[in-house]
Amino acid sequence: MQESWRWYGPYDKITLPEIAQTGATGIVNALHEVPYGEVWQSEAINARADQIRAAGFDWVVVESLPIHERIKRGEGDLSQLFANYRQSMANLAAAGVKVICYNFMPLLDWTRTDLAAPVARGGTCLRFEAYRMAAFEIHMLGREAAKDDYPQDVQDRAKAWFDQSITADRDALLHAIMSGLPGAYDRYDVDGLRDALKLYEGLDRAALRGNYKRFLDEVIPTAEELGMRMCVHPDDPPRDILGLPRIVSSAADIDWIMDANDSDANGLTLCSGSLGANPVNDVPAIAAAHADRIHFAHLRNVRKDPDGAFEEAAHLDGDTDMVALTKVLLTEEKRRLEAGRADHNIPFRPDHGHELLTDIGGGTFPGYPMIGRLRGLAELRGVIAALSHTA
Incomplete structure (x- = not known):
């Protein structure tokens, strides 16, 4: 190899x-x-x-x-x-x-919700947290249909996280989700992503x-x-x-x-x-x-x-x-x-x-x-x- x-x-x-x-x-x-x-x-x-x-x-x-x-x-x-x-x-x-x-x-491209999750003995790793992705989809993006994609316990954790989050937390989450594509590509804010998703309807x-x-x-x-x-x-x-x-x-x-x-x-x-x-x-x-x-x-x-x-x-x-x-x-x-x-x-x-x-x-x-x-x-x-x- x-x-x-x-x-x-x-x-x-x-x-x-x-x-x-x-x-x-x-x-x-x-x-x-x-x-x-x-x-x-x-x-x-x-x-x-x-x-x-x-x-x-x-x-x-x-x-x-x-x-x-x-x-x-x-x-x-x-x-x-x-x-x-x-x-x-x-x-x-x-x-x-x-x-x-x-x-x-x-x-x-690849999607994560945390770019620097702690590793047990030191260091950081990439992580995909289901409840944070649910928080982004349901509460930040406002995609109501996302509720069908996550079990109730994940939705409950998502709401709890969103309710206690501040602007910096939400900005960090958006940044992580947008970080998968290098080079000449589009990064979106929440409104821009919402508009981009409309092109995929159906x-x-x-x-x-x-x-x-x-x-x-x-x-x-x-x-x-x-x-x-x-x-x-x-x-x-x-x-x-x-x-x-x-x-x-x-x-x-x-x-x-x-x-x-x-x-x-x-x-x-x-x-x-x-x-x-x-x-x-x-x-x-x-x-x-x-x-x-x-x-x-x-x-x-x-x-x-x-x-x-x-x-x-x-x-x-x-x-x-x-x-x-x-x-x-x-x-x-x-x-x-x-x-x-x-x-x-x-x-x-x-x-x-x-x-x-x-x-x-x-x-x-x-x-x-x-x-x-x-x-x-x-x-x-x-x-x-x-x-x-x-x-």
Whole structure:
């Protein structure tokens, strides 16, 4: 497995020379400065690729080449947006970047309610608190239908929190919920989010699936021609939020996606944290079922609460059996190698580390500190070494 590291380019306080000290050899990067829907020009791609290679790395995965929201909504004439996406794919392939991670979450990317929840022995982590999300939806956003999405005890806690909260508390909650998207994206205040949600009225699960199927049919043939691999990232959290459907949240969802376009180019980003936040998901089993279509892995762990809350655990200390999951990936790598596949080496990265020691207050992207991810990489490296030695 190829050790890789997510780097946010000019937006990142962590430098490539610092990343080199982790031992990782691959960089996961994107042109976050390009607005959604516009073509990633060859000049910009090549400049970034040259910068990464000059520092001694391979640019192994694009994360992400974003999908315009109009495509997700199926709104209007989409021919130019699809053409732009395919051109960006071609420009990336020409630069030698052949794996694209993307998601199909409407409007928001990963969502948390707390960016600095305390960890038992010191440090902080990302946390999704069900009652705070309910407070935001019901009492701040004023979405009455949200009451159907939360059990009564969570609603009671939500009201209690909202009633005692002050403006700073509500601003911090909004900031946390809006923090999942880096680069050229829209952040909303409450009124702006309310207006944005109106554009999705009537978009149910079936409609979103139909729009996703259309996206796959538009881009997967191009991926095949270019020798590229597309790999969808699961929903985070793996549940409907803000009244918007999520369609990449469960084993059944992934089964549907793989069947919707039965091509090796239509693959999966195996994110153990996103899938692990859904209590019905057996993450190692999902990985085993779709091992031949896993082109990238995010390895992290979560600890869940009965009310739907969850938080980022240490990489080997959560609800997912990371040793069993890693064994699935190593077994698949061996199968690919024996079959003579050039893509036998699956890139992975440690995901969403804790803020520890001098990470705290360092101003890195939420979930992407240096020391916490380095700890995760070291732990995962040990698991891989042990499993490889006993294979």
